[in-house]
Amino acid sequence: QKEVEQNSGPLSVPEGAIASLNCTYSDRVSQSFFWYRQYSGKSPELIMSIYSNGDKEDGRFTAQLNKASQYVSLLIRDSQPSDSATYLCAVKETGGFKTIFGAGTRLFVKA
Amino acid sequence: GAGVSQSPSNKVTEKGKDVELRCDPISGHTALYWYRQSLGQGLEFLIYFQGNSAPDKSGLPSDRFSAERTGGSVSTLTIQRTQQEDSAVYLCASSLQGVTEAFFGQGTRLTVV
Numbered sequence: 526q527k528e529v530e531q532n533s534g535p536l537s538v539p540e541g542a543i544a545s546l547n548c549t550y551s552d553r554v555s556q557s558f559f560w561y562r563q564y565s566g567k568s569p570e571l572i573m574s575i576y577s578n579g580d581k582e583d584g585r586f587t588a589q590l591n592k593a594s595q596y597v598s599l600l601i602r603d604s605q606p607s608d609s610a611t612y613l614c615a616v617k618e619t620g621g622f623k624t625i626f627g628a629g630t631r632l633f634v635k636a
Numbered sequence: 637g638a639g640v641s642q643s644p645s646n647k648v649t650e651k652g653k654d655v656e657l658r659c660d661p662i663s664g665h666t667a668l669y670w671y672r673q674s675l676g677q678g679l680e681f682l683i684y685f686q687g688n689s690a691p692d693k694s695g696l697p698s699d700r701f702s703a704e705r706t707g708g709s710v711s712t713l714t715i716q717r718t719q720q721e722d723s724a725v726y727l728c729a730s731s732l733q734g735v736t737e738a739f740f741g742q743g744t745r746l747t748v749v
Binding site for chain 2: 559569571625626627628629
C-alpha cells in the first residue's frame with residue numbers, strides 16, 4: 526500500500542513566522558510532488574509542484590524535495606492569518622497517473 | 637469551461653436510493669479523477685480516467701460505485717443503494733495529459749439520511 530504521511534497538526538505559528546510543513550512518502554520511485562491548500566468547506570487548490578531534488582521558491586512559498594529520504598516539505602515565510610488552512614501533500618505514482626494525497630496538516634497563523 | 641464544474645453542489649438522498657454525480661472537466665484536459673473526502677479527513681482516491689485508456693478503478697470502495705466518462709469529457713459517478721457511510725464530499729479534478737497538476741471542482745456534498 527503506497528502511502529503519503531503528514532502530521533495532522535494543528536500547527537500553530539505567530540504571524541510573520543515561518544511555517545514548516547512536512548510529508549513523507551513510501552513509493553521510492555515517485556516523480557511528481559504537489560502541495561495543495563484547502564480552506565474549510567472549500568476544494569483543494571494547487572500551491573506548488575516540484576519534480577527535482579532541491580528547493581523551488583514561489584513568492585512566500587518554498588517546496589523542498591529529497592528523494593533519497595522520500596521527504597517533501599513546504600515552507601511558508603512571513604505567515605499570515607490568511608494562510609490558516611489545511612495543507613495537503615500529494616504524490617503521483619510513477620508509471621501511472623494516480624495521485625495519492627496525505628491526510629493534511631492543519632495550520633493556524635495567530636495574529 | 638474555465639474550471640472544473642460539478643453538479644449538484646449538494647445532494648440529500650434516502651438510504652437505499654441511487655445517486656449520480658456529474659463532473660465537467662476543464663476543456664482540453666484528458667485526465668479526470670474522482671476523490672472522496674469525509675469530514676475532517678484527507679482525500680480518498682476513487683477512480684482515474686486518461687483519454688481512451690481503461691480507467692484505474694482501484695480506489696472504488698465497493699461494487700455499488702461506478703463511473704463512466706463519455707466522449708472523453710463529462711464524467712458521471714454513480715452510487716447505487718446508498719448507505720449512510722457514503723456521506724462525504726465527492727471531488728472531481730482534471731489535468732492535462734503530460735502535465736500532472738490537477739485542478740479541482742467545488743465538490744458535491746452528499747448526505748445519505
